[in-house]
Amino acid sequence: MGNHITAPDAAAAATTATPAGPPPAGATVRRKPARRPRVTAGTARATGSSHAERVFLVQTAFAELGGSAHGPGEIAEFTGLDDSVVYRILQSGIYQRIFERVDRGLYRLRTSAAQLAFTALDHRLDGAASQMVLRELRMATDGGLAFLYMVAPFSGAQRQCVDMAVGDSDLAELGMTPRDVLSVTRSLRTGASGRTILAYLPQKVQQRVLAEPVPDQAGPGVYRDNDALSASLAEIRDLGHALGYEECMAGWNSCAAPIIWDGAIMGAVLLLKLKSVMPEAPDGVIEATKEAAAELSRHGAARPAADEV
Template structure:
């Protein structure tokens, strides 16, 4: 059952026939057909006609159940605070919010004494407003690892009017930036979300699936070019958050306790 579910995530498009799913799952057609029929009755799969199936509502319920048992917020916040101290910037944690279209939503932040007015927003606005995945290093760090069908849906939407002057307006350049992110493992942003602010972000993945991203923002005059030390700190934090999601606790200062 799980091999067939995973096959849906490996194939482009939302609906597939038993044959394509069998090849992706490395199972024989008859076995996949029986699994699909059983899954339809359980709500795991939905029959769309003409021999095609898509994932049903019971599939994301498994993911939501896993998120419900994710680490305590205090552990993730400690990692953000450690990142803020290490970089001297503002640190944010975003999670993918797929319902109603793919967005990113800020679920926590470590901003020290800042009230975020320099970004033209309040902490409440940052945490309650969903943001486009096509704008900002945090959004592109997530978008780079999503299926092409979701990427196309995101690119079909206009650039938000509140985006900064450095936001990618051209889809060709945006797609090229996603390829660079996949090659490097992190994203850099220059005045994409707010004028005068540059960014560095890395994806947070659980078992090969992108769940969100961690971001550091610093004033442009302080971080004209992102130093290696900031990139490495962001990547370490993203890795530690991924370990938390897999049930591997990090140390009290944000370091992976397994390395101590």
């Protein structure tokens, strides 16, 4: 899941003060400083007014455009920067090990960018905190099975189960096999947690996921029609949660809510119960699931520095 950029008003261009008559000999004429173009907050394509801002715009473009590689022209069009400026930034970034050239005229972020991400995520959420939240969710839902899914870092647009609170249950009791875990539950187009994560990803990523086939092992309630699946994503963003009815496996219904850190989707909390016990998710289950996700979101969100409070 582009931003609309409004060209700066012509009146905002730099102007020069013109004296009413010729200046006296030896007098110094003071000129008004050129006004910088206004940058709209929160707009990824706003033209950077400094070199540092332009570099950040180019880096952000790779993330928002999606895909594996992009040329200077495509990045320039997306960011509103001149082609020559983008090319110089890319060339400099190669030597700084931020970008790499993968083909003639095509560039992508180096894996060193992932190291920055790992550093940023370090200590945001530990196992003790997530386990406590999931156990509380299990208790609040009368023994529901609570799972923590996060965006998978090495396998494209997929999800990965990183923690759970299921009591003495095991995969066999859930009707799942290890193969199911590596196929059905990893797809973002299946299950309440998958669709929850997908709902907050860039549109280009969503389209790529919608082009993927439905896993063969998916349950009878899986969304097979892409129009219906897309409509469900809009509903998730509107409601702040997703309900799943036998999507990943027969006989199990679910509720999921998003985990968002600093405006970016990181994962989802999933609450799973037998269809015979929960034919429809009651308000209490929905609110408990959303509160668990909100708590994990608070754990991962950046906190203002002391001098900013």
